[in-house]
Amino acid sequence: MPDTTTERAALIEGAPAPGVKKTDPIVVADGVQRTFGGVHAVDVDHVEIPRGAITALIGPNGAGKTTFFNLLTGFDKPNHGSWSFDGKPIGGVPAYKVARRGMIRTFQLTKALSMLSVMENMRLGAQEQPGENIARALVPALWRGREQQITERAQDLLARFKLDTKADDFAASLSGGQRKLLEMARALMSDPTMIMLDEPMAGVNPALTQSLLHHILDLKATGMTVLFVEHDMHVVREIADWVIVMAEGRIVAEGYPDQVMSDQAVIDAYLGSHHDTDLGDLSEEQQAELLDETQAEVEREEERNDG
Amino acid sequence: MDFSFLLLALGQIISPQTIAYALAALGLAVQFGFTGLLNFGQAGFMAIGGYAFAITTLHLGFPFWLAVLATLVATTVMALVLGIPTLRLRADYLAIVTIAAAEIVRYVVKTPDLIPLTGGSDGLNGAAVTFDALNPIPPGSYGFGPLRYDENDLWIILVGWIFVILVALLVRQLMKSPWGRVIKGIREDEDAVRSLGKNVFSYKMQSLILGGALGGLATIINIIPTSLQPDNYGTQTTFFLLTIILLGGATTVFGPLVGAIVFWIVLSLADGFLSLAVQYHWLPITTIQQGPVRFIIVGVALMLIVIFRPSGLIGKKREAFFA
């Protein structure tokens, strides 16, 4: 475990509780509400995401995690609420500008650009390419140099994610897990301040999961803030510094991984009441069941998207 | 039996009409094939552009280049008017709005009250004056067999083809650039592109403007050897253009050019064979039925292409629209 207890204790001011103040928050959200019809998909009073740490956002399916991601990154508009990133309010800022400010997200349903090569996918993630302007695009001399730098960075990242041999293949030819990796690598092309990963491990084969975890730890080592949604409690326990639990749109618990997983409110949220298991000690079958549920959901949605 | 129609069909390869359709189809390929924008009103862009050219030439006495500029302004305004409210919405909104707008344009220019300006249903004649005035080719008759061209025909064919090829090279350069990468990314998944910090709305707008401008310029080429007829820019024209890009390859730059040539040759051959078939009673149809029947042939040809060559004649297999 790379984290010392003292490092973790420095994350918060006061005792762990939903909405607890962080010593150095990078995201602060207040009164964020989003309803679909009558459903309160997100109803967050106050939450802070600690800077430079790995925060896991957990909660049962339909808890509102993805919707909360969409709101924070400008992909959806809330009914109410305000939030800031890196000290500046970004409520109402369009998604592409949020990304340019250094808050990059990935999607639960992978969005690899199938008919572009893996390398082109990567290059698209880079910022400040003058050739993306229509007039300058016509004069290669104005963008070749930058393209070279971008390509080198892309090769670097692809090698780290073991996708370098696929660079010239269409993204469509990658497996589901490889697409997840590509999406994450692509998000890193812009060197973001904060990366938000929506179920990065879903569909990734177990052999790759371990290396993905190391990548995420590496990101933290470079000073990046990571917020990720995950169902696998072993993963959460292994890499998260802080855990935020959502259920029915609300933040129902916050705390250090070990604490949170033995918290009765959290167990109730996941398994209904009258369970007194530690989530981290769920049996293989229960873990598999939770995973299967997500997997099935992902597949259903992907089918819908393909159709 | 008269087989001269074979040569006439060959003439379609270089006819201004083919050039115009190639250019308008290229515009549609930029929008639909590369960006994924469902513009079902390319004929409307063609009409707006054509009327801007003809009206400024005939009524305002604009010199050629200024009238071309008027065309670009008109198609750009149309793209902004149609794009601003729809490009942030789901893709189908653009389709509905463009198809309706194209019809509105056609009905408006045909309004009897506007006859002094637009010529009503008869359209506008004589917009070629400024272009023909620039013609350096000595008067005469050029060509061979039944393919005869006077100096003005030759002038528009030459200028038209050079222009179309230059534009195709330009579009190819754009599509190979980082700009084109963003455009193709939007076709695949615009949210992904947005999440990477690109202003998707602005790119879609640029694509709509560029494609619409090519449609407008196409009409200039189309009307110079003939005249501007409003009914040539109906919904049918948009579907011909879609046929052409699917035929040639919607995600290629030279596909629309090849598609336009093949389309007009096939149409012309079908016409010729049907004339013979009617004349010698090989088929139980009349001359009146001949017109629609050739479109049935085109429709069947299109189905065969979609089935056997889903990426078009020169498209790469992986980029097929109907994979």
Ligand SMILES: Nc1ncnc2c1ncn2[C@@H]1O[C@H](COP(=O)(O)OP(=O)(O)O)[C@@H](O)[C@H]1O
């Ligand atoms: N676009 C939408 N339209 C209607 N309801 C939605 C939409 N997106 C999410 N919801 C609803 O909001 C709730 C939260 O969903 P979501 O954020 O996807 O949960 P999670 O990511 O935690 O599984 C669910 O009840 C879901 O059905």
Ligand SMILES: [Mg+2]
């Ligand atoms: Mg989700």
